[in-house]
Amino acid sequence: MPVELTWQELALGKKLAVLELIPLEWRLPQPIPTAKSQKDVTGAYVQQYLEDWEIEITESDAVRIVEQTSSGNWTVTKVVTAFCHRAALAHQLTNCLHEIFFDQAIADAKLLDEKFASGAGPVGPLYGLPVSFKDQFHVHGVETTMGYVGWIDTFEGIKGTGKEKTTESELVREIRLLGGVPFCKTSLPHTVMSMETWNHIVGSTLNPHNRLMSTGGSSGGEGALIAMRGSPIGFGTDIGGSIRIPAAFNGLFGIRPSFGRLPYVGAANSMPGQNTIPSVCGPLAPTARSIKLMMQAALTQEPWLHDPAVVEMPWREELAKLSTDQKLTFGLYSSDGDVNPLPPVKRAMEKMKALILEMGHEIIEWNPPSHARAYKLAFEAFTSDGGIDIHHHIGLSGETLQPRIEEFYGKKAVPAKTVDALHRINLDVAAYRKEYMDYWNSTSALTKTGKPVDAILAPVAPFPALEFGKSAIVAYTPWVNTLDYTAVVVPVTTTDSTIDKFETEYTPLNDSDRIVWEEYDPEASNGTPVAVQLVGRRLQEEKMIALAELFESALASK
Structure with missing residues (x-):
């Protein structure tokens, strides 16, 4: 009889199997420097392991890459190989990958080059663009574990379905049709319900700008990989901040579209039937124009014909x-x-406020219906099944639950909410959305233009990034999900310990505020990116990306 492996052995086996897919010539000298001895592994640090041509390619954004491949200046094989190499380095330094399929990607790239050479020309608006995906998306020939040990060698935790490694999510299929080349899948916390990316397979995913800090979650692998320029653009998901938090912590642009703008069908998820406050997918990238390119391209595929939840727009x-x-x-x-936000975040907000006024725009104070109510409604929706789904999938292997997730879901499942209780939550969400809409409309009486506010400027989190082991405060992002608004993250600055000093005379608002204040360490946070979010109404993706481009340009000129 076969020997039954423990969950620890299964997790370690999977971790080593992924590492073994990195070619020997791309492996870093051992030992890898500790996070304390080498906090920042971006820029010059990772460049020392790359050729000049690889640096040029991997530090180009998605728009330039497509320009170069479509003109024939760069072969797709050369581009994909360069990003595979840099992604391999990124993983060894930050634990950002769950699945490596470099060989498959390079083979796909060669086919595209052959078609181009035959006179067919470039295929699609994303021709030759490497694209990474959070490990919720299924890719043909590749496993999906979503961070669960119990999903190894299964299809979403079920053995013998015939779907193992044969399924492809709709979004992945469309990216291929657009000329994009999937090449890796990125790390996430098991359950996807945490702002810290950690699971038993890869361990903690580190912030490449400051490896003492978390990369955020739950799309933390995407955040780390793209910050390392190991991918020019990738897709995450967001149910309570899971695109925006990693984008902010890693100095990236990221968009949380409204539900129904991009296809989610065929992707794995926790609590897949929970649609009171649904998860959405969206891209993260180093530039706003990359986000625009991806959104424009994806919508040319008419995803509403392939995912019934997508709006025909x-x-x-x-x-x-x-x-x-x-x-x-x-x-x-x-x-x-x-x-309250800590000094680096307050400085970023003040910088954006000053920039808005300098550009001749107007600011009013935003005093909406309570965001605490929105957070409470989100929590009720996310726990409506009593944790049955999460504890079932954790229980497949017997692994332990991430402590931060256990704070929400307990050590075991409890009875699910009754149907009438779930209906009440739905009604409360609808009422909250209407109240918030009415408030937004009412701001027309407060503005010089006589029109309602165009967008909300808000922090993404009270800290620039979450330092490992310290308090996780998520309340600045779920209100957007409860309202199903469009939000885009804009990088603003980096933490500077000489400016963003500890506020010794600060008077905390309450115990939670006191803990966050006391835990702030300017030296540990030094060099960590700081970003803000701009929030628009539902289905305003085009407008929010335009605003991101506007501020990207304005900030670059400072």
Whole structure:
């Protein structure tokens, strides 16, 4: 009889199997420097292991890459190989990958090059663009574990379905049709319900700008990989901040679209039937124009014909254009009144506020219906099954639950909410959305333009990034999910310990605020990216990306 492996042995076996897929010539000298001895592994540090041509390719954004491949200046094989190499380095330094399929990607790249050479020309608006995916998306020929040890050698935890490694998510299929080349899948916390990316297979995923810090979650592998320039663009998912938090912690642009704008069908998920506050997918990238390219391209595939949840809404260029003389109004949401932002985040908010006014736009204070109510509604929705789904999948292997997740879901499942209780939650969410809509509409009476606020400027988290072992405060992001608004993250600055000093005279608002204040370490946080989020109404992806491009340009000129 075969020997039954423990969950620890299964997890270690999977981890080693992924590492073994890295070619010997791409493996780093051992031992890898500790996080304390080498905090920042971006830029010059990782460049020492790359050729000049690899650096040029991997530090180009998605738009430039497609320009170069479509013109024939760069072969797809050369581009994909360069990113595979850099992704391999990124994984060894940050634990950001769950699945490596470099050989498959390079083979796909060669086929594209052959077609190009035969006179067929470039295939699609993403021709030759390497694209990474969070390990919720199924890729043909590749396993999906979603961080669960019990999903190893199964299809979403079930053995013998025939779907193992034969399934492909709709979004992945469409990216291929657009000329993109999937090449790896990235790490995430098991259950996807944590702002810290850790699981028993890969361990903790580290922030490449500051490896003392978390990369965020739950799309943390995407955040780390793209920050390392191991991928030019990739897809994460967001149910309570899971795109925005990693984007912010890693100095990236990232968009949380409204539900129904991009296809999610065929992707794995926790609590897949929970649709009160559904998860959405969206891209993360180093530049705003990369986000625009991806969103425009994806919508040309008419995803509403392949995913019944997608709204029939092509890209609306009229919303993506901001005239130079257009006056905008922003609602300033500086604090949730429960846990105040720490000095680096406050400085980033002040910098954005000053920039908005300098550009001739208007700011009003944002005093909406309580975001604490939105957070409470999200929590009720996320725990409506009593944790049955999560504890079932954790129980497949007997692995232990991540402590931060256990805070929400307990040590075991409890009875699910009754149907009438779930109906009440749905009604409460609908009522909250209507109340918030009415408030937003009412701001027309407060603005100089006589129109409602264009977007909300808000923190993504009270800290620039979460330091390992310290308190995780998620309340600055789930309100967007409860409302199903569109939100885009804009990188603003980095933490500077000489400026962002510990506020010794600060008076905490409450115990939670006191803990976050006391835990702030300017020296440990030094060099960590700091970002903000711009929040628009539902299905305003074009407008929010345009705003991201506007501020990206304005910040670059400072």
